[in-house]
Amino acid sequence: xxxxxxxxxxxxxxQQTVVQKFDLDVERGEFVSxxxxxxxxxxxxxxxxxxxxxxxxxxxxxxxxxxxxxRPNQRNVGMVFQSYALFPNMTVADNVAFGLKIAKKPANEIxxxxxxxxxxxxxxxLGGRFPYQLSGGQQQRVALARxxxxxxxxxxxDEPLSALDAKIRVSLREEIRSLQxxxxxxxxxxxxxxxxxxxxxxxxxxxxxxxVEQIGTPFEIYNNPKTRFVASFVGTLNLLKxxxxxxxxxKIVIDGQEVVASKRITHLQAGEACTVALRPEAATLxxxxxxxxxxxxxxxAKESGPRNRMLGTIEEVSFxxxxxxxxxxxQENAISLDTFNNxxxxxxxxxxxxxxxxxxxxLLVLEGAEG
Amino acid sequence: MNQQxxxxxxxxxxxxxxxxxxxxxTFEFSLRMRRGEYSLDAxxxxxxxxxxxxxxxxxxxxxxxxxxxxxxxxxxTSYWIQLRLPKLRPLVEFITLMPLVIPAIxxxxxxxxxxxSSSILPLTASARSTDLLLVFSYVTLALPYLxxxxxTGMRAIDVRVxxxxxxxxxxxxxxxxxKVILPNVRVAILSGAFLTFATVIGEFTMASxxxxxxxxxxxxxxxxxxAYEPSALAVxxxxxxxxxxxxxxxxxxxxxxxxAP
Numbered sequence: 001x002x003x004x005x006x007x008x009x010x011x012x013x014x015q016q017t018v019v020q021k022f023d024l025d026v027e028r029g030e031f032v033s034x035x036x037x038x039x040x041x042x043x044x045x046x047x048x049x050x051x052x053x054x055x056x057x058x059x060x061x062x063x064x065x066x067x068x069x070x071r072p073n074q075r076n077v078g079m080v081f082q083s084y085a086l087f088p089n090m091t092v093a094d095n096v097a098f099g100l101k102i103a104k105k106p107a108n109e110i111x112x113x114x115x116x117x118x119x120x121x122x123x124x125x126l127g128g129r130f131p132y133q134l135s136g137g138q139q140q141r142v143a144l145a146r147x148x149x150x151x152x153x154x155x156x157x158d159e160p161l162s163a164l165d166a167k168i169r170v171s172l173r174e175e176i177r178s179l180q181x182x183x184x185x186x187x188x189x190x191x192x193x194x195x196x197x198x199x200x201x202x203x204x205x206x207x208x209x210x211x212v213e214q215i216g217t218p219f220e221i222y223n224n225p226k227t228r229f230v231a232s233f234v235g236t237l238n239l240l241k242x243x244x245x246x247x248x249x250x251k252i253v254i255d256g257q258e259v260v261a262s263k264r265i266t267h268l269q270a271g272e273a274c275t276v277a278l279r280p281e282a283a284t285l286x287x288x289x290x291x292x293x294x295x296x297x298x299x300x301a302k303e304s305g306p307r308n309r310m311l312g313t314i315e316e317v318s319f320x321x322x323x324x325x326x327x328x329x330x331q332e333n334a335i336s337l338d339t340f341n342n343x344x345x346x347x348x349x350x351x352x353x354x355x356x357x358x359x360x361x362x363l364l365v366l367e368g369a370e371g
Numbered sequence: 372m373n374q375q376x377x378x379x380x381x382x383x384x385x386x387x388x389x390x391x392x393x394x395x396x397t398f399e400f401s402l403r404m405r406r407g408e409y410s411l412d413a414x415x416x417x418x419x420x421x422x423x424x425x426x427x428x429x430x431x432x433x434x435x436x437x438x439x440x441x442x443x444x445x446x447x448t449s450y451w452i453q454l455r456l457p458k459l460r461p462l463v464e465f466i467t468l469m470p471l472v473i474p475a476i477x478x479x480x481x482x483x484x485x486x487x488s489s490s491i492l493p494l495t496a497s498a499r500s501t502d503l504l505l506v507f508s509y510v511t512l513a514l515p516y517l518x519x520x521x522x523t524g525m526r527a528i529d530v531r532v533x534x535x536x537x538x539x540x541x542x543x544x545x546x547x548x549x550k551v552i553l554p555n556v557r558v559a560i561l562s563g564a565f566l567t568f569a570t571v572i573g574e575f576t577m578a579s580x581x582x583x584x585x586x587x588x589x590x591x592x593x594x595x596x597x598a599y600e601p602s603a604l605a606v607x608x609x610x611x612x613x614x615x616x617x618x619x620x621x622x623x624x625x626x627x628x629x630x631a632p
Contacts, residue, residue: 052535072538083529085536089554099540150540 001064003028003186004049004154009058011044011210018044020210022058026154029184031177033197036207037233042190045207046156049188050079062153073102078152082159084139086131092142093118093127099150117145120179137168144176148183155180155187161196173200194234198222206230228366231277238278238335239366244268252276252365255331259308262360275366282362283337285326286355287348309357317348324348328356394609401602413603422589423604430578430586433502434571437509438564441517444510446560449521450552453530467518470511475576482508483580501581508577509567516566524559528552565615573608 002025011019019041026032034042047053049060051072059068067075086095093114100110118124121141131139140160147155157176161169177200180187191197197204198218206213206221206229214226225231232239242254247270250261254276261276268274315334316327323338326348335356339348348354404412417423452460470478486494486504494504530552537547553560575587590608594601 050535050539052538072535073541073543076541077539079536079539081532081536083532085529085532087533087536087551087555088528089551098537098542102541102546146540 001061002026003030003063004188005059005061006045006049007059007061009045009048009055009060011041011048011053012056018210019048019055022212024205024212024215026186026188028186031180031187031189031200031202033189033191033201033204034207035191035194035197035204035234036213037192039209040207041210042192042205042207043158046158046188046190049154050077050156051075076150076152077154077156078147078150079156079158080140080143080147080160082162084131084136084143084163086139086142086146088131090130091127092123092129092131092134095131095142096127096146096149098146103150113149117149120148121145136164137172140164140172141175144179148179148185153186155185157187157189159190159192162191162193169196176200198234204234206234208233225364231364231366236280236336238280238283238337240276240278240333240335242274242276242333244270244272244274246270250360250363250365252363254310255333257310257330259310259363260306260360261363261365263365265365268365277364277366278335278358278362280325280335280337283335283356283358285328285337285339285348286357287346287352307357307359308363309355311353311355314348314350314352314354317350319347328354394606397602398606401599401606404599413599414607417593417600417603417607420600426584426586426589427572429584430572430574433505433509433578433583433585434568436506437513437571438567440506441510441513441567442521442560442564445514445517445521445563446553446556447548449518449525450530450548452522453525454534463518467514469514471515475512475574476580478511479508479577479580495581501583505577505581505583505585508581509571509574512574512577513563513567513570516570517563520559520563520566521556524556524562525552527559528555562619565619569612569615572611 004024004026006022006024006026009019009022010017022041022045024032034045036042044053048055051067051070051074055068059066061067062075062077086092087098090098096114096117097110100113105113114127115124118127121144123138123141123145126134126138126142131142134142140163143160160176161172164172173196189197189200198221201218203215203217204221205215208229214221214230216224216226221230221234225234231237240254242252242259244265245251245253245258247265247268250264252259252261252265252274259276265274310330312328312330312334314326315329318325318327319341322341324341324347325336325338327334327336337356401413402409402411404410404416448463452463482504483495486492488496494500533551533555534547537551542551573587573590574585575591578585579588579591586608590601590604593604
């Protein structure tokens with residue numbers, strides 16, 4: 001049996017269902033993220049594990065013990081809140097010691113544990129400060145220390161980094177992950193930030209409108225999205241509208257240019273409209289004159305197997321630092337693709353004609369015609 | 372100085388004169404007890420009067436009891452409204468505003484009909500139970516000020532998240548209320564308490580109609596029979612009220628400094 005077992009959990013508010021048939025097994029020491037847009041039910045599910053919401057149906061077990069109806073203060077589950085939730089009237093040390101005092105631990109044990117936790121979060125000198133004297137990042141570290149001090153069975157983090165600025169967010173997420181690994185604590189992490197979920201998690205649960213869309217490793221979620229929602233929500237995705245030419249051969253026409261998917265198209269007939277998805281990093285840009293494009297395509301075919309090629313015009317160039325995002329328009333359709341910034345090369349110019357190549361296996365034909 | 376500024380200054384000066392001139396007049400009159408010279412004789416007489424000490428002490432005790440009972444009723448109510456029943460907020464606000472709309476004399480006549488000696492709850496049957504009724508009636512009277520002060524304090528902190536954080540760390544309701552919530556709304560409670568004190572200390576209608584030896588009826592009695600002492604008492608009552616207001620400011624400012632990043 002899994003360490004944290006969430007079985008068929010539903011949550012209704014009156015007629016409205018916010019979580020439906022949520023099923024998840026989390027192994028001991030695993031880091032699982034709930035990823036989805038606002039209102040998808042991820043925080044409600046987390047709050048059900050914490051005990052702040054009671055499931056309308058289903059069961060939650062930790063280490064084999066049914067905790068579905070237990071009060072939050074009887075679950076031994078640590079939680080870190082988005083707004084830190086440090087007690088303003090207490091010092092950092094008192095905040096960290098709060099749960100230990102409630103558990104009536106001996107004073108010397110509490111002091112030792114507080115020191116240990118403050119060292120772990122790298123704030124050993126700030127025990128005497130009040131929360132209002134700390135930065136946002138420091139406050140969130142203290143909140144983490146407070147949640148971990150009671151040695152919880154499961155650590156729950158509800159968008160803990162969303163109130164912080166980008167730089168601190170990246171460094172803190174690395175710290176959280178490394179701390180989680182070193183302590184081996186089972187962790188549920190709620191976020192709407194796909195980068196956070198992809199970089200931190202052992203597994204990701206992608207949610208939409210109260211349903212689980214897909215559960216998998218970051219690699220699986222990103223590279224083999226099971227649903228259209230997962231494909232569009234995780235990572236940047238180019239959606240192109242085309243028409244099926246030969247379903248058996250996977251041939252499609254997009255803006256008058258023929259491309260081939262590696263898999264045969266089973267759900268559509270010839271002549272039917274289709275939507276295909278392409279990740280930006282799967283496409284390569286060649287800034288060459290039109291007449292050379294054919295040569296490039298044939299050389300690619302020789303080097304790395306058959307690749308699709310499409311001719312287009314650069315519509316937009318966005319400089320993002322280490323990456324340059326380029327938007328190439330064909331006719332009706334356009335795709336965005338990323339190239340590394342090369343200070344020695346001439347930057348792409350708007351309006352120039354280019355060739356975009358991509359592998360057949362990178363072309364994902366989605367179900368239904370609408371993107 | 373532009374015209375707008377001149378207009379503002381004129382308004383401030385007129386307002387100040389409107390409030391200050393009668394006070395100065397009252398104070399000046401209270402010093403004239405000794406013929407031909409200023410003295411504090413009126414104050415000396417007032418402070419030496421055993422009825423002043425008795426009534427002021429009684430009203431102070433009533434005010435403190437009112438604060439205790441009021442806080443015990445208002446803080447959990449406001450907390451629960453904030454945490455679990457936000458939809459009831461308009462109703463509770465309406466109820467707490469009622470004492471401002473219904474005159475005290477109407478309320479106290481209602482009490483007398485409801486709690487007279489022949490009723491099933493004869494609170495006016497003895498002096499102690501009437502004191503109890505007076506405290507409850509003062510709680511009603513102070514409700515608009517106390518509830519608003521506490522509710523503002525509750526809204527300033529994230530009650531829900533703090534409660535959940537404490538609960539998550541194993542705390543039960545008494546611990547959450549007394550160790551997490553109350554210390555963080557202490558300033559708001561104190562503000563409400565000072566306002567309650569200032570309201571109760573000179574209250575006349577309820578104390579008089581319930582026939583209790585409070586400071587308000589004493590002020591009225593002295594005012595009807597003496598010349599200089601009522602002025603001295605009026606100044607004393609103002610000073611008590613101002614002291615309460617000053618304490619609210621001091622406590623509030625202390626909190627602001629502490630909350631600054």
